[in-house]
Amino acid sequence: MTTIEHWIGGAFTRGAATRTGTVRNPATGAATGEVLLAEPADVDAAAAAAAKAFDAWGDSSLSQRTKVMFRFRELLVRHEDELARLISAEHGKVVDDARGEIVRGREVVEYACGIADALKGSYSDQVSGGVDVFNFRQPLGVCAGITPFNFPIMVPMWMHPMAIATGNTFILKPSERDPSVSNRIAELYADAGLPDGVFNVVHGDKAAVDAILDHPGIAAVSFVGSTPIAKYVHGRATAAGKRVQALGGAKNHAVVLPDADIEFAADHLTAAAFGSAGQRCMAVSVGVAVGEAGDALVEVLRRKAEAVKVGPGDDPASEMGPVVTAASRDRITALVGAGIDQGAVPVVDGRGLTVPGHEEGFFVGPTVLDRVAPGMAAYDEEIFGPVLAVARAADVDEAIALINANPYGNGTAIFTSSGAAARRFQREVKVGMIGVNVPIPVPMSYYSFGGWKDSLIGDSPIHGPEGVCFYTRAKTVTSRWPEVRQSVEAAFHFPTAS
Helix, strand or coil: CEEECEEECCEEECCCCCEEEEEECCCCCCEEEEEEECCHHHHHHHHHHHHHHHHHHCCCCHHHHHHHHHHHHHHHHHCHHHHHHHHHHHHCCCHHHHHHHHHHHHHHHHHHHCHHHHCCCEEEEEEECCEEEEEEEEECCEEEEECCCCCCCHHHHCCHHHHHHCCCEEEEECCCCCCHHHHHHHHHHHHCCCCCCCEEECCCCHHHHHHHHHCCCCCEEEEECCHHHHHHHHHHHHHCCCEEEEECCCCEEEEECCCCCHHHHHHHHHHHHHHHHHCCCCCEEEEEEECCHHHHHHHHHHHHHHHCCECCCCCCCCCECCCCCHHHHHHHHHHHHHHHHCCCEEEECCCCCCCCCCCCCCCCCCEEEECCCCCCHHHHCCCCCCEEEEEEECCHHHHHHHHHHCCEECEEEEECCCHHHHHHHHHHCCCCEEEECCCCCCCCCCCCECCEECCEECCCCECHHHHHHHCEEEEEEEEECCCCCCCCCCCCCCCCCC
16 A cells, blocks of 8 residues: 655655554445654644745745646646646546536636736825825745545635745645645655645644644635634634634525426536535535426436436446445435435435445435425534425525525525526525526636535635635835935035035
8 A cells, every 4th residue: 555645845755643543445445555643743843844935935025926826737637637636546536527626626726826816915005295105915925724524625716826826935734634735745746846845744643733723824724614713713723813714604595496407407406516526525415406496407417317327436347336335324314214204205215225336335326305394304404415405495485495494505506597586596695605597606716615604604705806805915005215315514515615
């Protein structure tokens, strides 16, 4: 098995780690590597390397930073297939889905290539007699990112390109479940000409997380994960005086009105619920069938769910791979069982799925539960698996009320042919990201990503303009340049007749 080391100061290192975690291929269950789990001393070393690198990188020109980002972007394109296969081997998602993840992360790198425009300040001439005011933004210093397993390349790239392009240095603590692609990204940054110490990777578990949150040399922390951990990260890091982005969990609803194209809506709900085995913070986990759309929608969803091809991520025929661990599989199937016990109707039951040749893999088949309602485990819990719960609503008012009553507010969607209904929905629903006939409304890189309610702890969304603001702080300068007149009395030169 391979040993997955830290990347600190431009080189791989074992550091002070004495503990390891096992990395497995979710399609086979087989162990493929051991990842070092950092001790606080490893975080100290990464922070020291990043602080040393910041002295020069924080003062580097915008031209130098953008040249690195352009080269990094081209390396991401050149190595896309390699990176996608690394992701698939440790996460389990199909290779094409992993490629899509890389593309969406690369869009943030492309936004960072234009950082010179995003960092432009403002200038006000003659605000008072001979007085001008202008402002500009400067980097914070050493920043850190703590990222989840479900998007091992995309979510980190929502963070580190923005931090680095704005002049900061960065420490990434990726998920220990699928860590290898983060090390490869570190190598590609080095190949792009990024100076040693600007980007560092420290693998680990809670010990590494707590060391990052407490470290006095780290100015800001970005986090994506579950809501309980987001609250923990936000509370502990802000208590230590850090800026924090903390994105939490989700329970995304997609409303289908009777005037929608049911086949079109079901196609997109199927892809949004079962893509990446449902392990997406923007996955549709609740379909809200309004009025007479209900029975027709459920029947089409049944047909489409049964047609999904489940298999290992490296099989081109697979449309959906396994979930990430055996523990995840067992938790998902337990929540499905609890939902059925509480009255949900199993339309398609994916429990107990076995893929020939991969009997030890962590597979759960696409699952559709009908007549799900608040109070049931299948509705209340963030399942984070290939489970689509269908709730019924009498009208659009009831559908909006259902969404607004949910503690999460990450993403939502409406399928309709009515512009009036769509406009009302997008204005009244209490959710941060909304799709109209688009099931997974992840914004482009030049907009910011972030939900409402328990899906965003604090008030700092990620990437885009909000990301630029998060990784920098403003200085405002008020200046006056009075004319200096030479005084004859003060002159030191030999006096002459004028």
